Amino acid sequence: MARQNTAKKHNGILHIGVDLGTSRSAVAASNGTREWIESYVGWPKDFVSRKALKKEVLFGSEALTNRLSLELFRPLQHGVIKEGTARDGEAAVALIRHLIELAKPSQDDTIQLAIGVPAEALKSNKLALKEAVADLADALMIVSEPFAVAYGRRLLTDTLVIDIGAGTTDFAVMRGSVPTEQDQRTILTAGDYIDQQLLGLLSEKHPNAKFTLEAVRQYKEEAAFVGAIDEIIEVSVPVNGKVVTIDITDEIRRACESIVPAIIDTTMEMIARYDAEYQERIRGNIVLAGGGSQIQNLAATLEAAFNEFGPSKVDCVDDALFAGVDGTLELARDMPQEYWERM
Numbered sequence: 001m002a003r004q005n006t007a008k009k010h011n012g013i014l015h016i017g018v019d020l021g022t023s024r025s026a027v028a029a030s031n032g033t034r035e036w037i038e039s040y041v042g043w044p045k046d047f048v049s050r051k052a053l054k055k056e057v058l059f060g061s062e063a064l065t066n067r068l069s070l071e072l073f074r075p076l077q078h079g080v081i082k083e084g085t086a087r088d089g090e091a092a093v094a095l096i097r098h099l100i101e102l103a104k105p106s107q108d109d110t111i112q113l114a115i116g117v118p119a120e121a122l123k124s125n126k127l128a129l130k131e132a133v134a135d136l137a138d139a140l141m142i143v144s145e146p147f148a149v150a151y152g153r154r155l156l157t158d159t160l161v162i163d164i165g166a167g168t169t170d171f172a173v174m175r176g177s178v179p180t181e182q183d184q185r186t187i188l189t190a191g192d193y194i195d196q197q198l199l200g201l202l203s204e205k206h207p208n209a210k211f212t213l214e215a216v217r218q219y220k221e222e223a224a225f226v227g228a229i230d231e232i233i234e235v236s237v238p239v240n241g242k243v244v245t246i247d248i249t250d251e252i253r254r255a256c257e258s259i260v261p262a263i264i265d266t267t268m269e270m271i272a273r274y275d276a277e278y279q280e281r282i283r284g285n286i287v288l289a290g291g292g293s294q295i296q297n298l299a300a301t302l303e304a305a306f307n308e309f310g311p312s313k314v315d316c317v318d319d320a321l322f323a324g325v326d327g328t329l330e331l332a333r334d335m336p337q338e339y340w341e342r343m
C-alpha cells in the first residue's frame with residue numbers, strides 16, 4: 001500500500017487510528033507506523049516483581065509472559081471498557097496511551113485520534129473513551145469497526161461486513177453513506193465464545209486432563225475449521241502426570257460451528273429489512289473480517305447457508321489483523337472537521 005510509506009505529516013496534524021479489541025489492539029498513523037499488541041496490561045504485583053521486571057507497567061505478550069509477577073488485566077470485554085473495577089478503567093487508559101506511544105508522535109504534533117469499537121459500543125463507550133484520551137489527543141472520533149473495515153476496503157455500497165472478533169461479532173451494511181444504527185448490529189457469539197465451548201467439550205471428554213482457556217485458544221488458532229476437513233488434529237496434554245496425545249478434531253469443529261447459527265440468523269434478520277432487490281445485492285457481497293474470519297471453511301459454509309435464500313457470495317478480507325485499523329486511519333484522514341470532537 002503506497003499510502004503507508006509516504007510517511008508525511010499534514011500541517012503538523014498526526015492522524016492516529018486505533019482498533020481497540022478485546023484480544024488484540026492495533027494502531028496505524030499517518031507518519032507510517034503500524035503495530036499491534038495483545039490487549040493485556042499488567043502491573044508488577046509488589047516491590048520484588050517491580051525490581052525483577054524493571055518496569056512500572058507491561059503490555060501485550062510481554063505482560064502475558066510475565067503474568068505470574070503481575071496483576072494482569074484484559075481491560076475490554078465485549079468490545080467495551082469493563083466496568084468491573086477502577087483498575088480496569090485504568091488499564092484501558094494505559095492501553096490506549098501505550099498504543100498512541102507506539103505511533104511515535106512528535107511533541108508538537110496535533111493528534112487527531114480515531115478509535116474503532118464494536119458497532120453497538122458506540123453509544124455506551126463514548127464518554128469513557130473521551131475521558132480516557134482527554135489529555136492524549138487534541139480531537140477524537142469514535143467509529144464502528146465494521147464500518148472502518150468497509151471504508152478501508154472501499155466497500156462503500158451494497159456490502160455487508162461481518163467482523164468476527166474475540167468478544168463480539170459486528171455487522172454493518174454499507175449503503176453508500178455512513179451506516180446508521182439500523183444498518184449495524186453486535187452479537188456476543190465470537191472467538192471467546194468458541195474458546196469457552198472448546199474448553200467445556202474437552203474437559204467433559206477428558207476429565208483427567210487439565211485444559212486452560214489460553215491453551216484451547218491456541219489449539220483453535222492453529223486448527224480452527226467448520227464442516228469437513230481431511231486432517232486429524234492432535235495435541236499432547238498431561239493426563240495423570242503422563243503426557244498423552246489426544247484427537248481433538250471433533251471438538252474443534254463443534255466449538256467453531258457453535259457461532260454459525262447466530263451469524264446466519266443475524267445476517268438474515270438484517271438483510272430482511274431492505275427491499276428485495278437490495279437484499280439480493282447485499283447477499284452477493286458479504287465480507288468476513290476479524291480473527292474469526294480465518295476459521296477454515298467458514299466463508300464457504302456461510303455462503304452455502306445464504307444460498308438457500310438466493311444467490312450469495314461470501315469472501316474474507318486478506319489481512320484480518322490490520323483491516324480494521326487501516327480503515328480507521330483512512331477514516332481519520334478523510335473525515336470532515338465537523339465529525340471530530342475537540343478535547
Ligand SMILES: Nc1ncnc2c1ncn2[C@@H]1O[C@H](COP(=O)(O)OP(=O)(O)OP(=O)(O)O)[C@@H](O)[C@H]1O
Nearest residue numbers: 021022023024165166167168191224290291292294
Ligand atoms: N486462525 C484463527 N482461526 C480462528 N480464530 C482465530 C484465528 N486467529 C485468531 N483467532 C481468534 O480471533 C479473535 C481475535 O480477533 P480480532 O483480533 O479481530 O478480535 P478483537 O478485535 O480483539 O476482538 P473484538 O473485536 O471482539 O473486541 C480471537 O478470539 C482469536 O482467538
Ligand SMILES: [Mg+2]
Nearest residue numbers: 021145165290
Ligand atoms: Mg475487533
